[in-house]
Amino acid sequence: MNLSTRTIRAIAPFLLLLTSQVLAAGVCGGSATPISEIQGQGDASPLAGHKATVEGILTFDARMEGGFAGFYLQQADGETDGNPETSEALFVYTRKKTGEPGERLRVTGTVKEFHGLTELTNVRAITVCGSAPLPKAQVLTLLWPNALESLENMRVTVAQPLTVIDAWNLARYGNLTLAAGEQVVPTEYLEPGPQAANIADRNRQQRLLLDDGRGVRQPKPIPWPPGGLSGENTVRSGDKVHELAGILDYRFEAWRIQPAEQPVFEPVNTRPSAPARPSAPHVRVMAMNLENYFNGDGEGEGFPTTRGAPTALALKVQHRRLVEALRRPDPDILAVTELENDGYSDTSAIAQLAQALGPNWAFVETPGADGSDQIRTGLLYRSDRIVAEAKPERLNAGVFKKRGRPPLAQTFRPEGQRLAIQVVVPHLKSKSCRGATGGNRDRNDGQGCYAKRRADAAHALVEWIEQLPQIPDLAGTLITGDLNSYFREAPLKVLERAGFTSMMHHFHPCTAQQCDHYTYRYKGEKGSLDYALASASLTDRVIDTQTWLINTDEPPALDYKTNLSGTTAAPWRSSDHNPVITDIRL
Incomplete structure (x- = not known):
């Protein structure tokens, strides 16, 4: 079928336009849009949605298997606009294989903003224009x-x-x-x-x-x-x-x-050895969040657990690492949090942890008073060095009655010594916002959610400690555990006003420029959620309080759930919190 003269005349302008566009796209050195004009001076391209032809040098190819399906194209050094406020490069999203790093390419496509990234997509043509030196790195x-x-x-x-x-x-x-x-x-x-x-x-x-x-x-x-x-x-x-x-x-x-x-x-931050014990007579108290130590049914089954190890193998890895972490500093008393709340039988988590630590280790029991949470606080001690005196106590009233994890208090007296210490282990509500309402919502002041509840819990803790039975020859009280609060937040202020001093911050204060002792990292920032707080009468007896940096600095990929090679029998990443170690002279 022949086209009429009238039809040919009608489509001729469109054919001429299409031909010129194809030539512009394919002819190296021809008219092209400067990449800086595509990038513009703002966050988004002023040419988004428009077709453009650019010419530049392929600097980085990400079209390999698993790559970003494209490459980066940058204007040659002699062709830039000289404006320091505009970028001279963009990402070309394409699966076309034309071009290698160090080659000059001419590319036609459509400008697009993809989640903040300026790119050229719907690529119609790529022409190799020869080799070229890479643009100088800025x-x-x-x-x-x-x-x-x-x-x-x-x-x-x-x-x-x-x-x-x-x-x-x-x-x-x-x-x-x-x-x-x-x-x-x-x-x-x-x-x-x-x-x-x-x-x-x-x-x-x-x-x-x-x-x-x-x-x-x-x-x-x-x-x-x-x-x-x-x-x-x-x-x-x-x-x-x-x-x-x-x-x-x-x-x-x-x-x-x-x-x-x-x-x-x-490797500036190398793995440290466990802190050495002081030469003078003392009691060493170590507090550590165990990152959900659950032992299944205690007989090798019962996996996955609700909060801890998903398999028996993962528990084995977690167990070995925790035992290494808890043994190496040679503590006399262990205050632990995130321990499975499963009673005190031979198959319970606390009993099996004590057994693994060695024949001289015992644990404090408070059956029926541990609360309804899946996790609880716990105390273990070296029975050949320390005597647990009087009845242990738990606070399971007020804010701890239903939803809270009841704090645990126990008096310990070193063998053959007159003075005793009272150790209290709390674990306050986390900063997670799930279910937060009213005054417990995030106030955007840096404290996260449930700041009010944690402050109320700190008030209740102080009042409870004041009402505990008086112990003869008590040197003082040490509150040590996970408060889920950083040092200048409300719960610490409550405890400070009640006469309790954070001994770690006393010996090793943190500033914006230097913070060498900390227990937690979250989204790139470090600080302390775990504490050793001494009562006024105990403060002068504390020789030192320090952290052992074994966990938070290690990649989460090394935790007990992944079991990468070379990690099973070491303390590194045994938890997501660093332990706090306090030496007390009695």
């Missing part, structure tokens, strides 16, 4: 978002070593969170309020992820540190990363480096 000196936006997708090199502050997603997504230095929870050293909230927000903004250039979950091997994560080859929060260079990327609401080469890891 030196990255600030980690603020407004400083990073202008370098999005560009080659960068980080001016200084960065510090690992979080490894939560290391096993899941293959990335580590880095910052210029350690970040301390603001309410560890500041009163809760707007200033603390603002500093927490600033901390979150001053971070950079070290990624692995891939988009797969559960990468194998786990990419960091170089050589792959294992029990023997770990990376701890506080370690340094040097020679960091690659592509500055933005994905999943976070700025990250896709490294061109492996950076250098410096």
Whole structure:
């Protein structure tokens, strides 16, 4: 069928336009849109939704199996707009295989914003225009978002070593969170309020992820540190990363480096030995959150447990590590939290833990008074060194009547000594917001949810301790356990007004710049949720209170549920809290 002259004349302009577009897309050196115009000076591209042809150098190829299905294209150094507020690179989302790093490409596609990442998608054509030198890497000196936006997708090199502050997603997504230095929870050293909230927000903004250039979950091997994560080859929060260079990327609401080469890891925060006991006569009290120590039915079955080990093998790993962690400091008294609330029979969690610690270990029993929570607090002690005197007590009234975990109190007297100490083990409500209503909601002051309930629990704890039976020759009371509150938060103020001093903060105070003793890390910030609080009469008898940094600095991927090689019989990552160790001179 022949087209009429009229029809040909009608479609000719469209054919000419289409031909010119094809030529523009395929002819190297032809008219092209500068990448800086696509990026613009704001958070989003001013050309989003428009078709564009760009020409630049392929700097990083992420089209490998498990990659991001695309590559990064950057304007050549002599073709930039000279404006430091605009980026000269963008991500090209395509499965087309044309092009290699170090080649100049001409690409036609549609500009799109994908979860904050400016990219070229629906790629119609890619033409290789020959080899070209890679653009010079820009030196990255600030980690603020407004400083990073202008370098999005560009080659960068980080001016200084960065510090690992979080490894939560290391096993899941293959990335580590880095910052210029350690970040301390603001309410560890500041009163809760707007200033603390603002500093927490600033901390979150001053971070950079070290990624692995891939988009797969559960990468194998786990990419960091170089050589792959294992029990023997770990990376701890506080370690340094040097020679960091690659592509500055933005994905999943976070700025990250896709490294061109492996950076250098410096193990600054090495695994420490257990604190040595003082030479002078003393009693050593060790407090530790056990991260849900549940032992199934106590006879090798009953898995998965409701809160702890999912399998008998996972329990075996957890059990061995906890025993190592609890034995090595050679304590006289153990105050534990997150222990399964399953009675005191031979198959109970506390009985089997005591048995594993050794024949001289005994535990305090309060049957019928442990509350209805799945977990409880507990006390164990060396019966060859320490005598448990009088009846143990639990507070299971008021805020602890139904929903709370009843605190436990017991008096201990060292063998052959006149003076005794009273040890109280609390475990206050967590900061999780599940079910929070009214005054227990997050006030955005840095304390999280249930701050009111924790403060009420602290008041009840003080009143209860004051009403406990008087013990002859009592040197004082030590409250030691998990308060789920940082040092400047409301519960600690309540206890401080009642005459109890946080001995760890007395000996090792935390500031924004330095915090060497801490028990917990959460989303890149460190601080203490666990305490040793001495009554006024006991304060001068405390030789030292310190933490043993065995858990929170280790990647969660090394915990008892994963059982990576080389981890079964070591204390590292035996829990998600560091233990608190207090030496008392009696």
